[in-house]
Each structure stands twice: as structure tokens, then as C-alpha cells.
Amino acid sequence: KNEVEQSPQNLTAQEGEFITINCSYSVGISALHWLQQHPGGGIVSLFMLSSGKKKHGRLIATINIQEKHSSLHITASHPRDSAVYICAVHTGNQFYFGTGTSLTVIP
């Protein structure tokens, strides 16, 4: 069993839809990261969370430490949001990564 599980693995949405990607983890963490990987491979760090909620533009990330769960929300999705979204947790000693959620937003 992976230390970090993401769902769904693949997601197709119509432009404008509200999108949620979920991440559950089984280890104690000091922080959780959401990463965005574009088709060309480049990775962008979207959020680092240790508690609560963060918002940046149309992106919202939440974390529930007690439930060991985080969600990434995208409001008013756009085709340029199409990418792989990766959840990563840091235990204080090392990172564990989810396998990613491949999002395709159709115009």
C-alpha cells in the first residue's frame, strides 16, 4: 500500500466545471504539497499546507490533519488547467508522492 493515495487517477471535465482531487496519506507529516506537472514535464509547486486552507486564484487546497486527507479544488476550470496534479507529503525526514491525477479540461 502506498503511503499517499490520490483519487481519481484520471479526470475529464468540461470547461467551467468545479473540480476536486483528493489525497489521503497514512504517515505522520510535517507538510503536504500539491504539485502541478504539465505535459512537457515541468513541475510547479502550487501549495504547501500544514493545516487549514489556502487559496490562490482559482485554486483552493484544504487539509484535515486528523483525517489525514487533503483536497485540491479548481473553480471555473479551463483547458489550460489540464495537467497532472501530484500530492506529496513530507514526514520531516522524507517525501512520499502520490501517483498523480491526470486532469483534462475540454473546451
Next chain:
Amino acid sequence: GAVVSQHPSRVICKSGTSVKIECRSLDFQATTMFWYRQFPKKSLMLMATSNEGSKATYEQGVEKDKFLINHASLTLSTLTVTSAHPEDSSFYICSAPTQGSGGGYTFGSGTRLTVV
């Protein structure tokens, strides 16, 4: 904010040659750098941890002589893939702890290596 600049973003090399990937911390000192590898449709996997001025720590199964890591300064860590083979084709990414940001980590943008 803190940035880790990773170069090159893409490289194609011939089998048997060596390729160097650089990660530079901009506006902060990276005493530690993590190096990851990603196989297609797989998670990022930690390869090694480099520390400035000392030998890198490699994860089990990672060949030290094949993946040479140098962390000679507080702002530069390099990964050299020696005698590259097609099976080394992968996506390589680095990350560094970011001082003064509450324990955050900054990721490089990654390097897509293709060995032909």
C-alpha cells in the same frame, strides 16, 4: 519567493555519454538537495539526498557510480548520469528545503532526459 532553477529542462543524448543536470537555489542557500526520478505514469521516487560539502546519501537500489551527485556550494547541486543508457531515460527533479518559509520545500522544474 525562493526558486530552484533546474537546467536543462530537456536533453537528448547518445548511449554511452554523460549528462549533467544542475539545480541552483536562487536567493537562498540550499544546504540540502533532494534528487528524484519519475518513470512514466509513476510516482516521483527519491534517488539521493545531497548535502553541501559532504557525500550524498543514496537510496537503496540507486547506483552511486552511475548517478554522480555533487553539492560543492550552498547554491549548486549537480546530478551527472554517467554512461547513459536508454533505460535511464526519465524525468529528473530536484527540491530543496527553503529557509525562512516555515519548513517549505521548493522544487526545480525538472529535466526530461532521453537517451537514444
